[in-house]
Amino acid sequence: MLALLSDPAAWASLAALTALEIVLGIDNLIFLSIVASRLPEHQQNTARRVGLMLALVMRLALLASIAWIVGLTEPIMTVADFDVSWRDIIMLGGGLFLLAKGTLEIHHTMEEEHQEGGKVASSFTSAIVQIVLLDIVFSLDSVITAVGMAEHLSVMITAVVISMIVMLVAAQPVGDFVNRHPTVKMLALAFLVLVGTMLVAEGLHFHVPRAYLYFAIAFSAGVEALNLLARRRRLKTKQAAAAPTGAGH
Template identity: 65%
Template sequence: MLELMTDPQVVLSFLTLAALEIVLGIDNLLFVQIVASRCAPEKQKMARRVGLLLALGTRLILLASIAWVAGLTAPILTIGWFGPELAFELSWRDVILLGGGLFLLAKATTEIHHHIEGAEGGPKGGKYLTFGAAIVQIALLDIVFSLDSVITAVGMAEHLSVMVAAVVVAMIVMIAAAQPVGNFVDKHPTVKVLCLSFLLLIGMALVGEGLHFHIPKAYLYFAIAFSALVEGLNLWARTKQSRSKAQ
């Protein structure tokens, strides 16, 4: 282990993988925050923490089962509607990505409806989610997000200990950021709608991946970063305008 810690290539792969895991974990963090915000106020903090701990646990379990994860990419069904050359090979990974993407699309759409159309009907547009229901939803999507994260980790690092360390460090950063991110999203309704739009985008990307249409992650994160920048400028302008009126 000491030899790994002193190997420059291993240290570089650890730092790179940890940074990438943090970026890949943004969508997981957004989903956890959106679901946790539907719980009763006194249970939201616990739901966020339990949700992210479940995400960490799922990632570590999948890392410990690398051979099984690799087997998920093996075809389980071949659909030859378009002839042998254009046959579609379906794997368990495709099934998980398709199911997770469709669930994310449905969940984000439902949350947008609750947030906007149902704004007058109960807390935050509807009844509070029970703690158990929130954790079940988070756990289901954690599997999808963790699968993508683990496959990325396996492709970037050779040593299991390096993968585990990078995933743990990334999750610690996410847990530390959960509270301030959650408070900021809850404070600004437009930011919450923007986050839900991000989840729609990510859900569509998962469906595309499940159908073998690869969408480079850089495109998704550029769209998210650009939208976040525009919204940040809007919030800054609104704050400046409010201060001018107060004076």
């Protein structure tokens, strides 16, 4: 370990892997925010923290069993010349779950606008179960990436821990922001459907470069940020125009 501290290559690997782990954690954070938003307000932050801590435990456990992780990519059966591994099955299952979850949440969000009762809260246990299911998929993807990028287990573990600390700090602000802006929530749900589609494609051996996915997310988020700024300016203009009228009365 002391030798690694003086190795510039190890530090470079740590920096690159930490940055990548944070980027890969974006979809996990979005999913956490959406699931937690259906809980009563006093439980939302707890659900986010529990979900991220479970994700950290899973990733560290997976890193501690690297030989098993490598074995997950080996074919376990062949269907019509199509080799199927446990990783393919997990990616397919996780992708289909995200597609179903994203579609149902979009439907619920649209229905809420026509119901006076507001959103229907889910149970804390149900939310945690959903978070755990997707944590398994996201953790597997994250750890396989870490194993491919770094040679030393200590570097992988450090990168994962740092990325999780960043996500823990960002979880509540991101969740609160998504809850305050319905259009941002709809965009986040569209991201979930996009990530689900990508996971299904990966499970079927159609490799989709992550750069395409994150460019689409970054571009859409940029457009939405401009919309929010324009909306805020229009609101300030209306308030400024109404101020003299109010003062006259």
